[in-house]
Each structure stands twice: as C-alpha cells, then as structure tokens.
Amino acid sequence: MSLLQRALESGKFAVTAEMAPPKGCDFTEQLASAKLLSGKVHGVNVTDMQSACLKASSLGLCIHLKQAGVEPILQITGRDRNRMAIMGDVLSAASFGIDTMLALTGDHPVVGDCKDTKPVYDLDSVGILTMLSEMEATGNDCGGNPLTGGAPVFFKGASVTPVYEPRLLQINKLRQKVEAGAKYIQTQGIFDLDELKRFMDDVAAAGINVPIMAGIIPLKAAGMARFMNENVPGIAVPQDMIDRLAAAAAEGKEKGVKGLPAKLGMEMAAEMIAKIRDEHLCPGVHIMAIGAEKNVPPILEMAGVDISK
Amino acid sequence: MIITQKKPIEELMDMLEGVTKVALVGCGNCATACQTGGEPEMQAMTEYLATQGIEVVGTVYPDECCHKLLVKRDLRAIKDTGYEAVICMACGDGTQTVADNVNVPVYPANNTLFLGQVERVGMFNEYCKMCGDCVLGSTGGVCPITKCAKSLVNGPCGGQKNGKCEVNPENDCAWILIYKRLEATGQLDRLGKTRRDKGYANVAYPRHINLRGKKA
Numbered sequence: 173m174s175l176l177q178r179a180l181e182s183g184k185f186a187v188t189a190e191m192a193p194p195k196g197c198d199f200t201e202q203l204a205s206a207k208l209l210s211g212k213v214h215g216v217n218v219t220d221m222q223s224a225c226l227k228a229s230s231l232g233l234c235i236h237l238k239q240a241g242v243e244p245i246l247q248i249t250g251r252d253r254n255r256m257a258i259m260g261d262v263l264s265a266a267s268f269g270i271d272t273m274l275a276l277t278g279d280h281p282v283v284g285d286c287k288d289t290k291p292v293y294d295l296d297s298v299g300i301l302t303m304l305s306e307m308e309a310t311g312n313d314c315g316g317n318p319l320t321g322g323a324p325v326f327f328k329g330a331s332v333t334p335v336y337e338p339r340l341l342q343i344n345k346l347r348q349k350v351e352a353g354a355k356y357i358q359t360q361g362i363f364d365l366d367e368l369k370r371f372m373d374d375v376a377a378a379g380i381n382v383p384i385m386a387g388i389i390p391l392k393a394a395g396m397a398r399f400m401n402e403n404v405p406g407i408a409v410p411q412d413m414i415d416r417l418a419a420a421a422a423e424g425k426e427k428g429v430k431g432l433p434a435k436l437g438m439e440m441a442a443e444m445i446a447k448i449r450d451e452h453l454c455p456g457v458h459i460m461a462i463g464a465e466k467n468v469p470p471i472l473e474m475a476g477v478d479i480s481k
Numbered sequence: 482m483i484i485t486q487k488k489p490i491e492e493l494m495d496m497l498e499g500v501t502k503v504a505l506v507g508c509g510n511c512a513t514a515c516q517t518g519g520e521p522e523m524q525a526m527t528e529y530l531a532t533q534g535i536e537v538v539g540t541v542y543p544d545e546c547c548h549k550l551l552v553k554r555d556l557r558a559i560k561d562t563g564y565e566a567v568i569c570m571a572c573g574d575g576t577q578t579v580a581d582n583v584n585v586p587v588y589p590a591n592n593t594l595f596l597g598q599v600e601r602v603g604m605f606n607e608y609c610k611m612c613g614d615c616v617l618g619s620t621g622g623v624c625p626i627t628k629c630a631k632s633l634v635n636g637p638c639g640g641q642k643n644g645k646c647e648v649n650p651e652n653d654c655a656w657i658l659i660y661k662r663l664e665a666t667g668q669l670d671r672l673g674k675t676r677r678d679k680g681y682a683n684v685a686y687p688r689h690i691n692l693r694g695k696k697a
Contacts, residue, residue, distance in 0.1 A: 251631075277631060277633065277639075278638075279640060279647065280630055280631060280648045282630075282648050282649075283640075283647055283648065291631065293631045293632055293633070294681070296633045296635055296638075297635075297638075299678055302678065303678075331639065332639075337644075338657065338660055341636060341657065341660045344636060344672050345635065345636035345637065347673070348636060348673075348675045352675065360639060405639055405640050405642045405647060406639050
C-alpha cells in the first residue's frame with residue numbers, strides 16, 4: 173500500500189514535498205535532495221513539466237527516487253500525452269513499485285518554454301482519474317482489452333485551488349475528481365489560513381469527503397510573493413506577509429546579514445504547518461519548496477512535525 | 482461561416498513562379514464576408530498581378546466555392562482562356578473543390594482559420610470546433626471545446642486569473658462564462674454532471690455523409 177495512503181488512513185499528519193526533474197539528464201541535484209528528504213516525508217511529487225517548461229520526464233525521476241528509497245508521487249498531466257501514452261507510463265511506473273499518482277490537466281504549452289508544441293488534452297484530470305479507476309476495476313486497458321497479469325492499483329490524487337471565484341465551480345470540479353477516483357487532494361499554495369478554513373467548510377458543506385492536504389510554499393523574498401500574486405493563478409499572499417519579508421530584507425541590508433527573508437519565509441511556513449496540524453484544519457500538508465527542497469526538513473523540524481513518530 | 486485571411490502576397494507569388502496567365506476564383510459566400518475572396522478583392526488581385534507581369538485571363542465568382550457542381554458549371558465558361566494556373570480566393574474547401582474540377586495547378590490565396598460567428602461586419606469570433614459531439618445542451622450554450630483553450634469538458638483548470646484565460650488574457654475563461662450562464666438560467670445542477678468520455682474513434686477523418694441512401 174502507498175506510504176501516503178497508509179499515513180492518511182491511519183490518521184497521521186501526512187507530509188509530501190515536491191521536486192522537479194532536471195532540464196537535462198544530470199539528476200545529481202535531485203538525488204542529493206532525495207537523500208535529505210528520505211524518511212522525512214510520505215511522498216515526493218515529481219512534476220510533469222510544470223508551467224509547461226521542458227524537463228526530463230516525471231517517470232524518470234520517480235524511478236530514481238524509488239531506487240533512492242524515497243516514495244515518489246507520479247504527477248501526470250493531460251497536456252503532452254494521450255490516453256495510451258498515459259496508461260503506458262502508469263504501467264511502467266507500477267513495474268518499478270511506484271504506487272501513488274496525481275492527475276492534473278496541465279498548463280498550456282503557450283505559457284511554457286516550447287511554445288510550438290501541440291497540446292494534447294485527450295483527457296483532462298477527471299478523465300485521467302476515470303481511466304485509471306476503470307483500469308483497476310476491470311483489469312482492462314483504455315481500449316477495453318485485458319491487461320496481462322491484471323491492472324496495477326494506484327493511490328490516486330488530484331489538486332484543487334481554494335482561492336477561486338466562483339468557488340462553487342472549483343468545488344464542483346473537486347467533486348468530479350473525487351467521484352472519478354481521487355483519494356487525496358493537494359491544494360495550490362495557501363497563505364491565508366482563514367481562507368483555507370472557509371474553503372474546507374465549503375467542501376464539507378458540499379458533502380465531499382476526501383483528505384485535503386494544504387499546499388505550503390515557503391516564500392523566499394517579498395519580490396517572489398509579489399510576482400506570484402501577479403502571475404500565478406490561485407495564489408494570494410497577504411500584504412502583511414509581503415511587508416514582513418520586505419522588513420527582513422531591510423534589516424539584513426542594515427546588518428549586513430544575508431538570507432533573512434528566506435529564513436523568515438521558512439519560519440512563516442513552519443508556523444502555518446503547525447497551526448494546520450494543531451487546529452486540525454487539514455490532515456496533512458504538501459510543501460512546494462520550488463528548488464529549495466533542502467529547506468523542507470528544517471521547516472518540518474521548526475513545525476514540530478516528525479513522521480517517524 | 483468559414484473564416485479566412487489573406488496569405489502574405491509574397492507566399493502566393495512564390496507559388497506562381499513561372500506562371501504568366503491565371504484564372505481567379507472567388508466565393509460569393511464566406512470569403513466575400515471575410516473580404517478575402519469577394520469582387521473587390523478579385524479586382525485588387527487582378528491589378529496587383531498585372532504589376533507582376535501575370536495576366537488574369539478569366540475570373541469566376543461562384544455563389545459558393547465549396548459546391549462541386551456549381552464550381553464545375555462556372556469554370557466551364559472560362560475553359561478556353563488559356564490559364565496556366567488557378568488562384569482560389571476562397572477557403573481550403575473551395576480551393577480543393579476547384580482543384581477537383583481543373584487539370585492545372587490551383588493555388589490558395591488565403592489561409593483558412595476557423596468556423597466563426599460574424600459579430601459585426603469584419604469582426605469574427607471562433608465559435609465551433611466541429612467536434613462531432615455537441616455539448617452545448619449542458620453548458621448553457623457556451624462551447625467549452627472552442628472557448629476553453631484546453632477544450633476541457635469537465636469544468637475549469639486552475640489557470641484563470643480574474644476570469645481570464647491563462648493562454649490568452651484577452652479571452653474569458655469559458656467555464657466561468659458557462660457558470661454564469663447556467664446560474665442565470667437556473668440550471669447550475671447541470672454543472673455537476675461529469676461528461677462521459679466518448680473518445681475519438683468516431684471523428685477519424687476524412688468523414689463523409691451521404692443522405693441519398695443506396696442507389697436503386
């Protein structure tokens with residue numbers, strides 16, 4: 173059974189991190205991060221050409237992580253692969269013992285770095301989940317033909333954007349994902365816990381019962397927060413957080429100390445994680461450190477989260 | 482309506498290398514509305530080609546250039562004019578229909594863009610992808626196949642910002658349009674239904690329809 177599934181089903185506070193494959197074929201940095209994350213998280217999402225920017229494939233890094241003793245979560249978007257290619261990757265993943273996945277629609281190629289790419293979108297996130305659920309239920313492939321040796325079973329996940337208007341539209345899609353077989357959900361980066369709480373209440377009121385892991389993005393600087401507010405859909409960093417980061421930068425400049433904003437960002441992330449756990453807002457968190465995966469273990473330590481206990 | 486746009490003239494001139502006498506075929510329907518293949522455009526093309534040393538020896542202006550028998554009839558009138566090639570100023574369908582009727586090279590003057598609504602004279606909006614499986618009954622008359630850049634049929638992606646699409650911020654998010662429309666018509670319950678994937682086996686092209694039944 174998937175390590176993440178075991179954590180969520182046993183009522184433990186679940187923790188996942190996220191990692192992007194390299195833009196190239198040298199995985200040294202990713203494997204170094206994997207070493208640091210080993211034993212600290214229940215899974216590591218491996219992104220599938222996030223922001224539609226070309227990287228080595230998700231499956232490739234997933235295999236590396238699995239072999240390095242870290243549980244990978246295979247992210248699959250519908251942007252680049254049709255249903256046959258997706259199912260083929262899932263079967264290959266299963267042969268390496270990969271048992272956890274996350275379905276996404278995928279950013280459009282025109283927002284990425286290979287803009288002439290033909291977008292596929294044979295299946296959207298709901299379609300990917302439906303296809304895999306049917307594969308598990310029937311033992312058949314996407315054309316209805318029997319798979320040799322039966323179908324692999326995956327712990328299937330999906331994402332949601334809590335900061336969204338109209339929210340009912342997002343909650344409705346969440347329901348569709350759960351009905352299609354999503355057993356856990358990770359949210360877009362959350363910075364306002366009151367907002368998160370309102371979202372969780374709306375989900376409960378809609379009668380949707382699925383573990384939702386709060387997305388945490390440790391901020392590195394005020395500029396990063398402003399950039400994300402302007403450019404990343406579903407991200408809303410409150411002004412007071414931006415002001416605190418700016419103040420930390422000013423303080424660092426005055427004292428001649430580097431890295432104060434990033435340190436504060438880690439502290440703010442740890443505070444949020446501790447609060448989410450202590451107030452039972454969500455059964456777990458998904459930490460997206462965006463290249464600073466080495467910061468995940470210290471953030472967890474600051475938050476007092478130890479998955480080995 | 483089939484929306485067309487003029488090709489860069491240099492591209493057409495490259496195709497016409499070595500040709501001295503051409504016939505022009507326009508279209509009385511879509512290409513006229515698009516100002517790509519109506520009588521004024523045919524006249525302008527004739528004048529331009531003359532400056533390039535190419536003589537227009539015949540012109541044909543069928544009511545619809547995608548109508549095989551109509552085009553055949555109209556082309557008959559210019560069959561002895563000595564044209565070495567035909568420039569078709571209609572859509573891709575029209576160009577091929579002309580090619581089906583002549584034995585000389587046929588060159589397209591236009592690029593064929595989309596099936597669109599005429600919002601006003603000279604303003605066109607892509608409205609239908611001709612997907613072969615119309616979903617408009619459950620989407621408030623707003624097409625997610627066409628108006629969503631990812632053609633998503635089960636609700637929005639997370640990519641909208643202030644109701645605008647991540648692919649082109651000038652476009653509204655189709656699913657927010659659908660939501661507003663369903664809300665306004667008291668049909669929000671239709672949102673809840675996941676659309677069963679019908680696959681693509683039925684849209685393998687080229688497709689043909691024959692309403693005439695079996696020949697006696």
